[in-house]
Amino acid sequence: MSNEKTFKALVVEETNDGEFKKSIHERKVSDLPENDLLIEVHYSSLNYKDAMSATGNKRITRNYPHTPGIDAAGVVVSDKSGTFSAGQEVLVFGYDLGMDTAGGLGQIISIPADWAIECPKSLTLKEAMIYGTGGLTAALSVQKLEKMGAKPEDGPVAVTGATGGVGSISIAILSQLGYEVIAFSGKPEQSDYLKNLGASEVRHRDTINEIGSKPIGRELWANAIDTLGGDYLANLLKQTKAGGAVTSCGLAGGAEFSMTVMPFITRAVSLLGVDSVLIPLEDKKAIWQRVSTDMKLPDLEGYAEEITLEQTPEYLDRFISSKVVGRYVVNVRG
Template identity: 85%
Template sequence: MSKHRTFKALVVEENTNGTFSKSIQERSVSDLPENDLLIEVHYSSLNFKDAMSASGNKRITKQYPHTPGIDAAGVVVSDKSGTFTAGQEVLVFGYDLGMNTDGGLSQMISIPADWALACPETLTLKEAMTYGTGGLTAALSVQKLEKMGAKPSDGPVAVTGATGGVGSISIAILKQLGYEVIAFSGKPEQSEHLKDLGASEVRHRDTINEIGNKPIGRELWANAIDTIGGDYLANLLKQTKAGGVVTSCGLAGGAEFSMTVMPFITRAVSLLGIDSVYIPLADKKAIWERVATDMKLPNLESYGEEITLEQTPEYLDRFMSSQVVGRYVVNVRG
């Protein structure tokens, strides 16, 4: 392929006054980093980490100009490593994509070959991006509960941040696998939507914190998936049944929390972290096989809103103002 071939990409630039601006620009293949695998991107998706990168968060992205997008689904143009063949459909999630390596909110990307995996035959590229990193994180969270022995007969599973990408897909997967779900959200107007996803009950997220400073509370749920962090995570743990498991994958409510060890030593509650970025590629392949089979959701179209690359600046701002509902799939070529 010619190094002079042009394509469109979202570019975030740092202004002289310290602010950051977002625009769709024309770039050329020669602007991309020198890596083995060149991919023509068809779909991407939006995640909170993309919004942080797009707002100039230098804990996520150190150098600008930069193209965010931690997810990408597309077709191989060339692969100098010989791992993939031209025309093969591939998926990319995490590693350094969209952080310090130009990401999936672009019609072309260049990455190391060991960041990509073949798209399962039972998923289209768009379906894969309807899940995206949010759906991957949800699937990993449910799988970790299962590995710790969780089963539907144990009782309800609490899910925080229920209207977000991870929360909404978690609810749907849990429902499909036979679990009862209590959804917690700060958006009460979305209650019917959450019930449509599979929640049997919807509560305001602040009710989790009504326990206050008590070291331990009543046992209200068997297990939990937390996507918020902070006091919400601490108080979820305090109210989890004996032997239960709480997974943690988010920090919108704070990166720190304070509590006693009481839930751990009097109820044997377990707190487990979820990493969807740097897990081994073999583990990513394994969880995607489940996403493509027993965790594959019917009517996937209803779980994500399709937008164009040109709309991404507006939609990324929604993440920073807590206006996100569900998943956003970017038709990069639409």
Template identity: 75%
Template sequence: MSANNAFKALLVEELGDNTYSKKVVERNISDLPENDLLIDVHYSSLNYKDAMSASGNKRISQNFPHTPGIDAAGVVVSDKSGCFSPGEEVLVFGYDLGMNTPGGLGQKISIPAEWAVACPDTLTLKEAMTYGTGGLTAALCIQKLEKMGAKPSDGPVAVTGATGGVGSISIALLNQLGYDVVAFSGKPEQSEKLKALGASEILHRETILEVKDAVAGKPKWAHAIDTLGGDYLTGLLKQVKPGGGVASVGLAASPEIAMSVVPFITRGISLLGVDSVYIPLEDKKHICQRVATDMKLPDLESYQQEISLNETPEYLDKFFKGHVVGRYVVNVKNV
């Protein structure tokens, strides 16, 4: 194995009996698919979808062994398409990266050139992965609410899954943009952290379910960002003020909702789906520019915890134990 072609990567292997192992191993560029763009990865981040892939979820990744990592920030090694020059800093999130294409939890990735965007000059590679897929998704949720007319003067915005990657960045971004934020979490011990992010009020997520058996509840929030789905999303929709919208971006609780259409008809509310995976490349470029300009958070370092590639198996397990707090940035070069 040529030293120049060797690199380290997290590898998830199927052991049989529905069990999977995950460990950092040495790989070779020849193990990667043949695509135009070869990238030397410097940073990645951990997302719920990575944890699902690393646990062997066949809805996310069908073929094993496999390297997860649905986002990456690094430097171009070569590009047969001519879109990028060697040494150029690029970002990748979404499409098939880390799902069935070896992902950012490896020191090298090979992808179609149209999956990558240039890293904005005002973002470092680490800052870009502090946002990562979770942070960029949060920004897309806010942008979707803005497109339907949301503004700070409308009133408070509810955010579920507040301590998670999407939720925590949503709170910080909304606060920076002037919104009043109500954070919902199942981790009351994290209340002070959520206040530090910008939440004016912290409520237990189970309070959303108090209207579970009602057609509609008392209108409480102007808008909402939901990362949980299921009954939590239903509860939010029943309690959004007339004309409000709920950006739906997660299914940690359930992919199903069951409710009457009454709030949609009598209050004119909107359920807004947000996709961060297959949106057009130009839209990805636009949201990357926004988090590098008007949505760039001060002191980004405080929103993340940096971990090494070797630590990723331990931290991926946290997603299923309810121990995730904020964003985890993976220094892929640190093994």
């Protein structure tokens, strides 16, 4: 592919007055970093981290102009490392993609070969992006609970941020595996949507915090998947049954929380961190095999809304204004 070939990409630019604007630009392959693997992106997806990058969050992206997109699914154009063949379908999640390396919201990306994995045969590129990093994080969260011994017969699993990307896929996977799920959301009008995903009960997220400053509360759920952090995470832990576990993968409700050690030393409750960015490539391949087999959801199209590259500025703003429902898959070439 010629270095002068042009392609479309979402570009975030910092203006002279310190604002950040999002627009679709024509870019050249020569604008991309020099790496071994060149990929023609077919689908991407939107995540909260993309929205933070698109609003100029310097903890996510240091240098602008920049193309966000921490997810990408596409076809190999060339690979100098010899790891992949031209025409091979591959997936990219995490590492530096979409952070300070031009990401999947561009029609072509250039990355190190060891950032990519082959797309499982039982998934299309679009299906893989319906999961995206949100779905990958959900699958990792469920798997971590399983490794701690979680079983459906133990009792319900609480899921916070239920209408978001991680929360919604978590509910669907848990339900498919036979778990009872209590969904917590700040959008009570989405109760029918959450029950259709598999939640047996929907509660307002603020009910988690009704325990207040008590060091420990009634045992209300066997395990939990938390996507919010802050007081929600602390109070989930206080109300988890003895021997249960809570996974943590988000901070929309705050990066800090305060509590006593009581749930840990009187009930042996476990707090489990979940990372989907820098996990070893072999672990990433393994979880994607599960996503494409026993964790594969039926009627995947119903879990996401497909949008075009041109619509991404508007949809990224939804994350900042807390108007996200489910997953958004981007048809980058559509």
